[in-house]
Structure formats: C-alpha cells, structure tokens
Amino acid sequence: MISPSAYIVPVIMCGGSGSRLWPASRTSMPKQFIKLLGDLSTFQAAALRVSAPGVFLRPIILAGNDVRFIVADQLAEIGVEAHIVLEPVRRDSAAAVAAAACYAAERYPDAVVVTLPADHVIEDQFGFVQACQKAGEVARTGAIMTIGIRPTHPATSYGYIKAGTCIQGTDAFRLDRFVEKPDAETAVTYLNEGYLWNSGYIAFQPDAMLAELETYEPDIVEAARAALARAKTDLDFVRLDMGAFQQAPKTSIDYAVMERTSKAGVLPVAFAWSDVGNWDLLWQAAKKDVDGNVLRGRVEILEASNSVVHSEGMLTAVVGLDDVVVIAQQDAVLVASREKSEQVKDLVALLRTKKQPEADNHIRMYRPWGWYQRIDFGPRFQVKRIYVKPGGCLSLQKHYHRAEHWIVVKGTAEVTVDEKVLVLHENAAAQIPIGSVHRLANPGRIPLEIIEVQVGSYTGEDDIVRLEDSYGR
Numbered sequence: 198m199i200s201p202s203a204y205i206v207p208v209i210m211c212g213g214s215g216s217r218l219w220p221a222s223r224t225s226m227p228k229q230f231i232k233l234l235g236d237l238s239t240f241q242a243a244a245l246r247v248s249a250p251g252v253f254l255r256p257i258i259l260a261g262n263d264v265r266f267i268v269a270d271q272l273a274e275i276g277v278e279a280h281i282v283l284e285p286v287r288r289d290s291a292a293a294v295a296a297a298a299c300y301a302a303e304r305y306p307d308a309v310v311v312t313l314p315a316d317h318v319i320e321d322q323f324g325f326v327q328a329c330q331k332a333g334e335v336a337r338t339g340a341i342m343t344i345g346i347r348p349t350h351p352a353t354s355y356g357y358i359k360a361g362t363c364i365q366g367t368d369a370f371r372l373d374r375f376v377e378k379p380d381a382e383t384a385v386t387y388l389n390e391g392y393l394w395n396s397g398y399i400a401f402q403p404d405a406m407l408a409e410l411e412t413y414e415p416d417i418v419e420a421a422r423a424a425l426a427r428a429k430t431d432l433d434f435v436r437l438d439m440g441a442f443q444q445a446p447k448t449s450i451d452y453a454v455m456e457r458t459s460k461a462g463v464l465p466v467a468f469a470w471s472d473v474g475n476w477d478l479l480w481q482a483a484k485k486d487v488d489g490n491v492l493r494g495r496v497e498i499l500e501a502s503n504s505v506v507h508s509e510g511m512l513t514a515v516v517g518l519d520d521v522v523v524i525a526q527q528d529a530v531l532v533a534s535r536e537k538s539e540q541v542k543d544l545v546a547l548l549r550t551k552k553q554p555e556a557d558n559h560i561r562m563y564r565p566w567g568w569y570q571r572i573d574f575g576p577r578f579q580v581k582r583i584y585v586k587p588g589g590c591l592s593l594q595k596h597y598h599r600a601e602h603w604i605v606v607k608g609t610a611e612v613t614v615d616e617k618v619l620v621l622h623e624n625a626a627a628q629i630p631i632g633s634v635h636r637l638a639n640p641g642r643i644p645l646e647i648i649e650v651q652v653g654s655y656t657g658e659d660d661i662v663r664l665e666d667s668y669g670r
Contacts, residue, residue: 204254205333205400206305207247208297208312209279211240211260211268212287214557215316216545217475217538220529221507224557228473229315230267233493233507234483237275239473240268240315244277247313249326254308255279257300259293265434266565266668282428285439288420291453292445294399295410295421296437302403303425309333311400312450317472318482324468332400332464335369341409342369342400343455345393345463346470351384354474354539356395356451360463372461375451393465397472399450409460414453420445431669476522476538480505494525505535528560565668566591567644579656583637585610585645590638592666599653599660601629603637608645611638634664 215228222228229240237245247253256279260268265283272279282300284293294312301310311329319325332342345358361373375395379387410418420441427438455461471482480503483491490498494508499516506515506523513525522538524531533541548556561570566589572580585591585608593613603612603626610621613636614629620640621627629635631653639645 204305204308205247205252205329206254206301206308206310207256207329208294208301208310209240209243209247209256209258209315210290210293210312211258211264211315212284212290212293213314213316215474217542218473218479219541219545220524220526220531220555221509223555223559225263225559225562226267227264230264230271233473233479234318238271239318241271241275242319243313243315243317244272244279245275246319246322246325247311247329248277249322252326252330254305257282257297259284259297261287262436267563269433280435281433282435283431283437284442285424285437286443287447288442288445289447290450291410291414291417291448292421292442294406294450295417295445296425296442298401298403298406298410299418299421299425300435302407306403309336309400309402310406311398314397314472316474317396317470319468319470321468324466328464328466328468329398329400331368332398335364335367335462335464336400336402336405339402339405339460340364340369340462341405341454341458341460342462342464343372344396344398344400345465346396347465347467348388348392348394349469351381351388352394353378353381353384354478355472357384357387357392358395358463359390359392360465364462369462369464372455372463375456393463394470395451396470399455405460406454409454409458413457414446414448417445417448417453475541476505476524476533477535480522480535503535526560529555564591565589566639569649572648574656577652577654577656579651581649581651583647583649585637585639585647587639587642587644589645590667591636592661592663592668593634593636594661594663595632595634596653596660596662597632598655599651600631601635602650602652603627603629604648604650606646606648608639608643609641610645610647611640612636613638 214224215222218228230238232238247256258279258281262283336342357376359374360370362371423441424437429436473479480491489503491505495512496506496508497514501515502519504521508525510527520535522533522535545556567584567586569581569583605621605625612619612627
C-alpha cells in the first residue's frame with residue numbers, strides 16, 4: 198500500500214460567476230458548470246483530470262452554497278466522488294485556500310495539495326498530471342509551487358510570472374515576480390523576456406501554506422480554522438460556519454502569500470491551456486469550422502468568419518460579419534466585437550446597476566430537485582415549466598398571494614394539498630388554493646414535468662413559506 202504522502206490532494210475551486218461569458222454564464226449557473234465546449238462542463242473535465250489512479254486522492258471541492266447541488270449532480274454524472282466543502286460567503290481565494298489547507302491537514306497531513314480553478318481547458322492530460330507530480334516533488338521540500346504556462350502569444354487577459362534562479366536538481370525556478378494583466382505593448386515585452394502565464398495552480402504541503410498564511414495574513418487562518426471547527430455536515434456537504442468564515446479579510450492567495458513569501462517557486466510547462474475567461478478566449482480554445490467559426494445550437498451563417506455564434510433554442514442567423522460574438526439565450530441576446538469581449542463584464546455591472554434580473558439569473562433556475570423555467574408572465578399571472586428528477590421532492594410550502602394550477606405533461610406526480618395526497622398521471626391536474634399547504638414530488642423512475650400556472654396579486658419567488666424541506670433550505 199502506498200503512503201498518502203506519495204499522493205496529491207486536488208482542490209477544485211468553484212468560485213466566481215464568469216460574468217465575461219454573459220449571457221451564457223450568470224450567477225445562477227456560472228461558466229464552470231456550463232457545457233460550452235463539448236459534452237462536459239469545465240468543472241467536470243477538471244474533476245476527471247484529477248482522477249488519475251495512483252496519483253490523486255479524493256478531491257476536495259470548494260463551492261458556494263447556491264451551486265452545491267449542481268456540483269453534486271455533475272460529479273454523479275461522471276462518477277466522481279469528492280469532499281464538497283461549502284463556503285457560506287465569498288471571501289476571495291486566500292480564505293478558500295486556507296480552508297482547503299485546514300481540511301486537508303486534518304485528513305492527509307503529509308500529502309501535497311494542488312489547488313486548481315474549475316474553469317480551465319487542458320487537453321494534455323498526461324502533461325497536466327506530470328506537471329502536478331513535478332510541482333508536488335518540489336513542494337515536499339517545503340516550497341510553495343505554482344505552475345507557469347509558457348505563453349504562445351502576447352495575451353492581455355492573463356497575469357504573468359517572472360521566474361528567477363533554478364531550484365537545484367529540479368525543473369523548477371524560484372519565483373521572482375508576479376505582474377497583473379498587461380496592455381498589448383507590455384505583453385509583447387513579457388513574451389520576449391520569457392515571462393510565464395500565471396495559471397492559478399498552486400502546490401503545497403498543508404502545514405507549509407498555513408505557516409505562511411499565519412505569517413502574512415493571520416486573520417485569514419484564524420477565520421478558516423474556526424469555520425472548519427464549527428462546520429456542520431448537511432447531507433453530503435460540509436458547511437463552513439458563516440459567522441467565523443466571514444471574518445476572513447477578502448484577498449487573493451497571490452496577494453496574501455505568493456507575492457510575499459520567500460518559499461515561492463514556479464514550474465514552467467508548455468501544454469496548451471486556457472482559462473476561457475471571455476468569449477475571445479473561448480473562440481481561441483474551441484474547435485472551429487473551415488471559416489474559423491465556433492457554432493453551437495440552431496445557427497445559420499452566410500459570409501461570416503472567425504466568430505462565435507451560440508444559440509439556445511431560437512434560430513440565430515448571422516450574415517456578412519467577421520470577428521463577432523453573437524450569443525442568443527431565451528431571455529437575452531449579446532452582440533459584441535470579439536476583440537472587445539473583455540468588456541462584457543462591464544456590461545453586466547451596468548445591468549446590475551439598472552436592476553435587470555437577466556444580469557444574474559437565467560430563465561431556467563436549477564434547484565436540488567430539478568429545475569423550473571418561466572414560460573410567460575404578466576400582471577397577476579406567471580406560467581412555468583417544472584422538471585422534477587426521479588425521487589425529487591419540492592419543499593412543503595404555502596403562498597399568501599397566489600393560487601397555482603398544475604398540469605402533468607410527463608411522468609407521475611405525487612401532490613399534497615393540505616390533508617389530501619393525490620397521485621396524478623399525464624394530463625391530470627391539481628388546484629392549489631391561496632394559503633394551502635402543498636408539496637410536489639416525483640415518486641416514479643422517469644422525470645416528472647408539469648406546467649404551473651400562477652394567478653394572484655404577487656407571483657415573486659419570495660412568496661414561499663417553507664414548512665419542511667428535504668434539502669435543508
């Protein structure tokens with residue numbers, strides 16, 4: 198049996214909303230969980246990437262509370278088991294790394310931890326695993342290692358790293374300098390001077406990282422330790438304590454440790470890599486047709502090239518445009534210059550100031566039991582399509598301002614209305630009067646789909662009084 202100290206504990210960081218990839222990526226379903234480049238989300242690809250037998254231990258997933266069931270469902274879909282640790286509030290990457298280091302120290306104190314973002318694209322599985330192993334070997338000497346990508350072009354969307362002197366007996370170097378995203382002219386200079394892209398991957402022994410955090414940011418370590426000590430287990434999730442965790446100062450792990458520690462090193466690697474941070478980077482990473490277009494969904498183009506055109510549902514046609522981004526969702530459409538796609542983040546910020554709900558919420562909202570999607574709405578009414586997974590069960594609830602009418606279109610529904618429990622099949626219906634205590638469940642083996650018509654003076658989601666919930670909401 199191999200000692201755990203010879204293994205690597207992968208920590209997949211799932212924070213961030215990916216607003217530069219709006220409207221496909223939003224807070225309710227961030228980019229790392231969207232299948233933008235194939236049959237897997239980048240989160241699923243990352244989880245499979247760290248499943249190499251004999252190299253990695255069971256991964257630790259750091260995620261927000263709102264996406265916990267998306268994480269669990271996507272892991273189940275690919276057959277990967279993990280420790281899922283929930284951050285109650287966002288405190289940036291330093292607090293997340295501190296929590297992961299504390300969690301790993303309790304379970305695998307002698308192993309090496311490698312943190313990795315959930316939204317990266319890496320096709321070279323062998324090269325990635327080999328890089329983790331090499332960085333891990335240096336980390337076992339007490340170094341805190343990052344993986345630097347050899348640039349292929351003068352990118353302005355990535356941070357850069359300058360390597361220093363060679364670490365004797367290894368392929369790694371001491372880390373000399375971090376720099377932020379440069380302008381185009383500076384990026385060319387960095388490329389010529391041998392700088393590396395900052396991948397965001399960090400390898401360390403738990404105690405080594407915690408010691409550096411204690412030196413430079415003791416409040417973060419104190420908050421992380423207290424949050425883990427007071428953590429509660431909820432279903433398959435470990436919930437960090439909110440009161441303790443929110444005391445951690447907000448800062449990145451680069452600012453907190455990597456730019457200040459004398460133990461930092463960097464391992465240069467040359468495999469193809471992208472963080473798919475905006476639509477232009479997605480275009481660069483994706484497979485293209487003969488005209489250089491990246492197309493997805495119901496799309497037709499004529500005399501267009503080097504563009505990204507995605508459509509969800511509706512037919513989207515593009516004529517005579519080059520180097521553009523056209524993203525058509527059911528409730529929002531983005532048309533932008535591919536060159537200016539970094540500015541989509543600023544657009545989302547503007548939408549938030551104007552309180553546009555589409556800035557953060559998709560028309561389809563995912564829940565632990567399935568999802569719902571708004572079909573139509575107006576004064577005093579709303580129509581939804583509701584999908585419930587086999588075995589799924591909505592909360593026992595009531596509403597003060599609306600009545601509901603449910604029509605089963607697929608599967609079998611178990612409907613509770615006050616003291617009555619009904620089993621309904623396709624084309625059957627149930628009436629839910631205002632104020633009635635009710636619940637919807639799927640007792641069958643196939644998905645349940647219903648059409649819900651809400652009628653009343655107010656149909657907002659905050660008119661839900663939950664009396665009992667299987668998912669701890």
